[in-house]
Amino acid sequence: MRIPPIRIIDRGRPNAAALELIFANMRGPRERKGDFDAMIGTCMKAAERVEGLAARYGVPTVRGAVELLMDRAEQRMRRAIGQLRDGEYLYEAHLESGRERLEPLTVRAKVTVAGDRITVDLTAPRRSRRGRPMSGQPWRPPEPSRSSSRSSIQGPT
Numbered sequence: 001m002r003i004p005p006i007r008i009i010d011r012g013r014p015n016a017a018a019l020e021l022i023f024a025n026m027r028g029p030r031e032r033k034g035d036f037d038a039m040i041g042t043c044m045k046a047a048e049r050v051e052g053l054a055a056r057y058g059v060p061t062v063r064g065a066v067e068l069l070m071d072r073a074e075q076r077m078r079r080a081i082g083q084l085r086d087g088e089y090l091y092e093a094h095l096e097s098g099r100e101r102l103e104p105l106t107v108r109a110k111v112t113v114a115g116d117r118i119t120v121d122l123t124a125p126r127r128s129r130r131g132r133p134m135s136g137q138p139w140r141p142p143e144p145s146r147s148s149s150r151s152s153i154q155g156p157t
Helices: 016-024 029-057 059-082
Strands: 087-095 105-114 117-121 149-154
Touching (some): 029 059
Antiparallel strands (some): 087 105
């Protein structure tokens, strides 16, 4: 099912019809609704706190602090990436695709590490290497009460 972009919260009020449609098409809708409510509550509390900081210190100061935090986070991430070996890494994950379809949904990615940069290509073709994934486990349909995921990483090439 494809749902076009719609407002799920409008002027602080949930769009009950849209949310009902979305949760009715999810596995474990009650749990997902709980997760959603927790996320919305967290976002509302965060907005309240940011507004409080802006009122206390002023918008320019808060924006400056956020920019500084983002710059520092980027520097730390680039240092960590710089510790990785340069090369191309192929990743493949097999995810449970739903109730009706038993074959797995396969996600493939080619991750290229070069210096302090990482590029992720999600259009990566199937591996040309023969044999099973590195996890050593063939994919099996999920048991009714469990979710299933299998993944493998191959690299560098």
